Amino acid sequence: MADFGKAGKLTIRTHDVAVVVSLTNREYLNYKLTVQGASPVFTFACVHGPRLSEHQFAGHPKSLYEWNWSRPNPGPSGVPNETSDASDDLYVVSMSFLAALKYTLVVEHRDQNDGLIRTLKDIDFESTSPKDNFTETLRVFTS
């Protein structure tokens, strides 16, 4: 039986539902989305609207898409940095398998020195059904 959709499979190494990020201590989140297939279709969004989609990344299509959320200082070029717009929000990564076979999502909670506080998500999403899609959520509270 599929974990999602018609033929979806989840491989979970780490899975947190929520995180408390201290913006006053300059903590932030780092997202890495690795893709296998012909052409990924995905969106990073919050309850207030979509934030990033695959075509907004330089070099699309490619195998690794990386972005930060509330990084206190500019990161590497080509890595978008999204900002917080609410102290209690929910962020999603929605993925379509229309032309992709596998996504791997890694979300890290980092400190101001880019040190790892905790790996929040480390999950493989796979499907051979082009009609499948899946949305992974993370509730974020800020202080």
Added chain:
Amino acid sequence: MLHLKLPRWPGLLITLLLFASPIAAQQPVPCSTSITIDAWFNCMVAHVAAPILNQRENTKQVELPSIAENTTSLVDQTAAPDLVGLALNLAGINDESNDKATSGSITTSAYALFAAAKQQDPLDPAFYSKYPNLRRFSFTYGQSDEEQESRATLLGGKILIINSRDASRADNQIKLANVSRDLRAASADFAAIALEIEDYLYEQLAPAGKDKATFLNQDLNGAQLQPTLGRLTPQQLEEIKSIIARRIQSHVALVQGTERAYEEIKRAPQLSFTFQSKLRDELGADEYRTGLLFDYGIYQQINLTLSGTFDYKNTRIVGGDKRGGRFAAETTFQLTPEDFFLGADRPFLFSIAGSGEWLTQTRPQYIGQAKFTIPIFNGISFPISVSVSNQSSLIKESTVKGRFGFTFDLAKLLSRPR
């Protein structure tokens, strides 16, 4: 004095009263096998959307069969697998005891070979989009043991002249962009749905004094997830469904948009040039076939394949060569949804085909075939076919031949969910 009028079947009434409440409370809980809260959210959204989608779709599935039996994913291709596919035809089932042909062949594409030579992941999207033309070329090598002929070597190739189904094409990228647009709208609504449901679950189920973040990470995660959700009453589940229903339209649009894009890409026509040879040693006759193959999804579940080829049979007998033309047509019907049987991601297929062959020094040969393809697991199919011809190659009487085999798609096997 109080008179009570009892029903005519008191036993039945008592039985109904005894079992009605438990039965009402035992309605199956949707998504009870979800392993994460996110899988549960996705499942619940699909559960709420299903009646709306079923109402709007009068026909059945809109998936389309492909020319090859190994392609439902847009990442694969109809001409040949991106990686290596193995077709093994086992011994045929027929009424001629001396027909015991066994053959095996390997088909690969120039793209797969190039990726292997460059030590690149062929499923790297950047690499995949950079070399679409290499996927136009495929090659086949195999061996065939035929009892009445010596061992034959199978060599062949195919060039996709019109390759309209490659996902990396610019026109197909536009279709993917439309799906991306639908996904953006649906993702924001999904986030709003998930947040509202999490707050609702916290209000309804959280122990007193536990903060929300801790409740989400402990009670809605891991082994505690299903026991926590299992405490929801039917009324609470209905409230959750209402939360989803208020923002379901964008998800419905995403599902319909995805289906539409998939159908348009898979129905697109393909034209290929093919060259196939069967080379025999010693006294066997070599056979060559070259021509054009056209494949087109003419309507939803119906696919049409036409081929016109020039055939040449090179015998060792002076003046014994045969040459001529062959025309074949095949129509394939999809009978079931893709995930109908044992979780395989392809449907049952039924195809009918006919061919005519006109060679010098030979009477015209006409063959009709009916083939039934059973998907077993992802990447493995079981085709069974029955053929009727007006004459066999050796004797001038009608023959009926059956054949079954297995096909393996290594790309699909390697990429299938573990």
